[in-house]
Amino acid sequence: MALSAVRRSPALRLLAPGSWPEARRIADILRRETIGGALLLIAAVSALIWANSPWSGAYETLRDTELGPAALHLDLTVGAWAADGLLAIFFFVAGLELKREFVAGDLRDPRRAAVPIAATLGGVAVPALLYLVIVVVGDGPLRGWAIPTATDIAFALAVLAVIGSHLPSALRTFLLTLAVVDDLIAIVIIAVVFTDDLSPVPLLVALVPLGLFTLLVQRRVRAWWLLLPLAVVSWALVHASGVHATVAGVLLGFAVPVLRSARGDAGPGLAEHFEHRFRPLSAGVAVPVFAFFSAGVTVGGLHGLTTALTDPVTVGVAAGLVIGKTVGVLGTTWLVARFTRADLAAGLGWVDVTGLAMLAGIGFTVSLLVSELAFGAGSVHDEHAKVAILGGSLLAALLAAGVLRARNRTYRRIAEEETLDTDHDGIPDIYQR
Template identity: 60%
Template sequence: MSVPNDRKFLGRLSLPERRYIADALRTETVGGVLLLFAAVAALVWANSPLSASYETVSDFHIGPAALGLDLSIQHWAADGLLAIFFFVAGIELKRELVAGELRDPKAAMLPVIAALCGMAVPALVYTLENIVGGGSLDGWAVPTATDIAFALAVLAVIGTSLPSALRAFLLTLAVVDDLFAILIIAIFFTSELNFAALGGAVAGLVVFWVLLRKGVRGWYVYVPLALVIWGLMYNSGVHATIAGVAMGLMLRCTTREGEEHSPGEHIEHLVRPLSAGLAVPLFALFSAGVSISGGAIHDVFTQPVTLGVVLGLVVGKAMGIFGGTWLAARFTRAELNPDLAWPDVFAVATLAGIGFTVSLLIGELAFAGDAVLTDEVKAAVLIGSLIAAVLASVLLKLRVRKYQALVSAEERDEDEDGIPDIYEEDNPEYHLRMAEIYERKAAEHRQRAQLAGASRDGGDRPA
């Protein structure tokens, strides 16, 4: 009996993909730690006797007013430095689309559906809470984003014995999440358009694309051009970070003959330390500094806007991603790695409730005209992310116990021949494992045959 050889989402990756994911995880983990330090420093600074100096530095304006760029330090961090973060996100997205999991529509269904549900359900939770409580609906998008750096940092610290497929799931999910967050910012948080500046930004992007296709090299060409594009995009009314995404998507992320790395991977390797080590931490430093007191924490859980953000991150994200993943696995041909269990997926779905960088940015955009409410929403993002991180840490720790025993069994090499005993054909465990895999394959084949027969006969679909 032949079993269909469908590509599995989160199945065994090729060696280049495995190396790429491993390198990305290491870097993102470091970035997550720096981001955490910056956020803590901002909270300490904003709640210390030197809080006035925090406001002074954040509101200090610098830049050429004639070019429309006389911005505060906080705006430079959010609109300027964060464009570097989105540039790297654009490269990651491009790579996934042309050389990663998302290049195969069948394999892409699961993370796309999970990410969509993981954004729609938090928005729905927020909306329902504010309809019932009579709050503002402007912040519906705040709890929709996942902070990949923070989430991966928690996973790296807690989930040391968890399967690599779990990390790959979170990474792929976050790339798709970033794409939809970018679209939300571009569509819903664009102010009145300046078509002259927007036309100039588009023209600059065309020049950028042509130079790339012609093979022109040199940072002294692209960096000044990128700054011009960013400045025009900012003045156009479209959020300036979109310029970074657009340029990242234009880079070629496939290798040609004689190339060890694609241009996109090479540039990402060069720019990522600037993003993870400078841009994102500085954004956190000047965005996370909100006053946290007993009264402020009480307000977070009593006001519909802030409570909607917390519930969206903690409840909406977990239920949305888990439910979306289950629906995709149940009603499409996408499959999870057989080494993963549904409790693993729920733990990662809970972890995705850490919405920091992009959630803070969307909060600033959604309530730009109300400084008090903006700070309250920021506090809600911080508290919701902390709750999600704690809950996910508990769930992941419970799963670690199971996988520690599994890893120990798979790495056992009693005859010291360099090959784990479980993979040697004379080991009974090897045959048992192969039999389990074959039986699972056979059951899947039988189920597909039953479904196909029921469809041909016009009968009811079996449960």
């Protein structure tokens, strides 16, 4: 009887379509991230051109200008304000998105969540191991192992939106979840590995404003004049503790409730409300400004580029992004399918997963941040790592575009099936099967 019950149980389908509301939400995020990805690219290219122009001194002066009250240990450079302050907004949105996925999204189902989480872990471990092997052979510094482990949400989704206009929503959800969980792992690495001098007193005091913030949002309070000061104080105390201040953004995001209150309040939940408010600020301001002050690498002409390419750090980071991410994400997903006897959803092939795995090698924003933390902003290894990040991310995007564009006819056919609405109720038939 047990055997017959197993036979009657539905087979696990990897990357199967989720619910219709989730598909609409992912499509909306893709549209907004496309604009953010374009601004990010413009900012990075502008910084790269300025830093290698005759006016590079003005760029460095602007980036290294100190602002803020010294009495509060907040006399930071403009570049540091972008990395520590503005990126906290980015990680706040990432925290909201991650909590939304696992509380109210399709990934609250452990069977559906297991695949992108496993793929993320593989996409973190393999690039790190590949980097370590290369720098050990080349006698380079081990400290940069975490640089190629990150996936940039804005860039990856922007490329996906441009080259995959007919991409099935399940693949989009897979990439979005992979990138969000990847960012969570990255922030854990930042908090644990790159916290050298921990001051426990400010960290403990930070629990007070963080607790008040949590109490207010759990009561569905939306008053910015109450929440914003508490968030700023929490960020400042975490910064003073020696833990990277972006951790405060993630903690604040996790504190926001996803579901509506039991009273049945009208309108979206508080997490969705904050996400609509802060995602444009994150994608349109915070991330591009950070990229502008971090991507300004002085290449130094052909000689400087040759020197960078002979550094094992450069080779390790680039190989981790282009090769390690692809092997890690694709290999782990295949292993999950192999050991669970699962099949890909109808109409999809492993070449689709390969394209997404390549796309995960776009490790821009968080990789730049980790490079500065690992080697120190402006150091030789930091400059070389950033050359590898820019070049590796570009190569990963081009390879992914080549694979996914070749599958565009298949995507179009699947998209037509998804949008078929034979009963004219406004919901595609595939979400009612």
